[in-house]
Amino acid sequence: MQRRATGLTAAIAALGMAAVLAGCGGPGDSGDVTLKLVAADYGDSKANSSQKYWDKLAKKFEAENPGIKVDVSVYSWTDVDRKVKEMVKAGDAPDLAQIGAYADYAARDKLYRTEDLVSISTQADFMAPLAEAGEVKRVQYGMPFASSTRLLFYNEKIFKDAGLTPPQSWTDLAADAKALKARGVKIPYALPLGKEEAQAETMQWLLSGGGGYTDNVGTYDIDSTQNVKTFTWLKDELVGKGLTGATPPAKLDRAEAFAAFTRGDVGMLNGHPTLMQMAAKKGVKYGMVPMPGVNGHAQSTMGVADWMMAFKQKGHREEIGKFLDFAYSTKNVLDFSREYDLLPVTNSAAEEMTGNKNDKALAEFLDELPTSQLYPVGKTSWAQVSVDVKKYIGKAVDTNGNPASILSQLQTKAATEENAE
Known part of the structure; x- marks a missing residue:
C-alpha cells in the first residue's frame, strides 16, 4: 500500500535491490490496492442509479484512505447475480458483491467470515434478525445491506x-x-x-x-x-x-x-x-x-434483505474491512436507505430514522422489522x-x-x- 512504501523503498534502495522493488509490482505500479465491487441497481432511472451512490461513496472513502481504490460496477437485478456467478466461475471473483444470495458461495468456502472483516462495533450494529439470516451453520458470511418488510x-x-x-x-x-x-x-x-x-x-x-x-x-x-x-x-x-x-x-x-x-x-x-x-x-x-x-x-411479517459478501480469492481482507466499516457508518446507511426507500440494516441508523419525522413513512415498515422473518437464505x-x-x-x-x-x-x-x- 502506498502510504507504507516510503521507508521500505528507501531501505531497498540502500541495499541496491531495485530488482526486488520491480518484482513487487512491476513498472509504474504505485502500490495501490484496487477493490472490485459488483452491486445491484436499486434506481428506476439514470437519475437515481445506484452507480451514482457508489461512485460518490467510493470517492469519499478514497479521499480518507490513500492507497485504496474502489472500482464499482452496477448491474440491474436481472443481471447482477448471474454476472457475479460468471466472474467466480471464471476465476475472477470480485472482492465484494452486493447481490441477492450468499449461501452457495459460503458453502464452497469462497467468502470471508464477517468477523474477520469488520470491526466489532460494526458487526454488533447489524440488526439481529438480519445478522442471523446471514449465517451458515451459525457463522455469519452474509452482511445485510438493504432490507424491507411488507x-x-x-x-x-x-x-x-x-x-x-x-x-x-x-x-x-x-x-x-x-x-x-x-x-x-x-x-x-x-x-x-x-x-x-x-x-x-x-x-x-x-x-x-x-x-x-x-x-x-x-x-x-x-x-x-x-x-x-x-x-x-x-x-x-x-x-x-x-x-x-x-x-x-x-x-x-x-x-x-x-x-x-x-x-x-x-x-x-x-x-x-x-x-x-x-x-x-x-x-x-x-x-x-x-x-x-x-x-x-x-x-x-415477512422481512427481505439483500446481501454484501466478500470473496477471499484476491486476499484483500484488510482493505475490504476498512471499506465495509466506512460503508456501514450510520450516515452512509441512512443515505442509501432514504435514497431508495429501503430500511436501514443497522441499529444506529434505525434509531435515528425512528426519531426523524421526515422518515415517518419508512418508520412504519421499520416497526415490523424486529418481529419479521426472512426467507431461509442460509440454505443453499x-x-x-x-x-x-x-x-x-x-x-x-x-x-x-x-x-x-x-x-x-x-x-x-x-x-x-x-x-x-
Whole structure:
C-alpha cells in the first residue's frame, strides 16, 4: 500500500535491490490496492442509479484512505447475480458483491467470515434478525445491506367511499373485499402468485396463518397443517368468491399488481416501501396497516434483505474491512436507505430514522422489522426452492387446485434439495 512504501523503498534502495522493488509490482505500479465491487441497481432511472451512490461513496472513502481504490460496477437485478456467478466461475471473483444470495458461495468456502472483516462495533450494529439470516451453520458470511418488510396497502378513497375501515383479521379482509366487489372495484384484493415474486406473497400469507416455509428448527415444513389451512382459505374465501380480480393469481405478477394499484383498480394488496413512491407519483392516496392474521394482526411479517459478501480469492481482507466499516457508518446507511426507500440494516441508523419525522413513512415498515422473518437464505437449497414456489404455488388456488397436494409436492422437492446440500 502506498502510504507504507516510503521507508521500505528507501531501505531497498540502500541495499541496491531495485530488482526486488520491480518484482513487487512491476513498472509504474504505485502500490495501490484496487477493490472490485459488483452491486445491484436499486434506481428506476439514470437519475437515481445506484452507480451514482457508489461512485460518490467510493470517492469519499478514497479521499480518507490513500492507497485504496474502489472500482464499482452496477448491474440491474436481472443481471447482477448471474454476472457475479460468471466472474467466480471464471476465476475472477470480485472482492465484494452486493447481490441477492450468499449461501452457495459460503458453502464452497469462497467468502470471508464477517468477523474477520469488520470491526466489532460494526458487526454488533447489524440488526439481529438480519445478522442471523446471514449465517451458515451459525457463522455469519452474509452482511445485510438493504432490507424491507411488507404492509397491507389500501386505497383510502375507495375505502372511504365504501365506508370501510382497514382489516385487522382475515374475516375483516374478506368482508372488505366483498364490499369492494359489490361497488365495482376491479380487484378487491390483489393476490400476485405469478412467477415474478410469488415466493414473497406466499410467505406473507403463510406467516399470517401461523406457519412459514420452515419449522422452529429450520427444517422445511411447507405442507404443514397451518400452511394447508391458509391456502385452502385463500382458494375458497378470496379466489373462489371472485375477490381477486379477473386475472388468475397464478398469472398475476407483483409489478402488474402494483401498477393496477397506482391506476386505482385495486382495493388492497401487500406492498413494500417502493409502492409508496409509485402511488404518490400517480396521485393515489393510500393507507398502510400490518398484515391481518387469522384472528387479528399477524404475529410476524415477512422481512427481505439483500446481501454484501466478500470473496477471499484476491486476499484483500484488510482493505475490504476498512471499506465495509466506512460503508456501514450510520450516515452512509441512512443515505442509501432514504435514497431508495429501503430500511436501514443497522441499529444506529434505525434509531435515528425512528426519531426523524421526515422518515415517518419508512418508520412504519421499520416497526415490523424486529418481529419479521426472512426467507431461509442460509440454505443453499433455497434458490431452487424459491424457483419451485414461483412455478407451482399459483396452482394451489386455481379453480380445480388442491392446496394440500401442491404444498406436499413443494415439500418433497424442498426436502430433496435440502438433503443434497
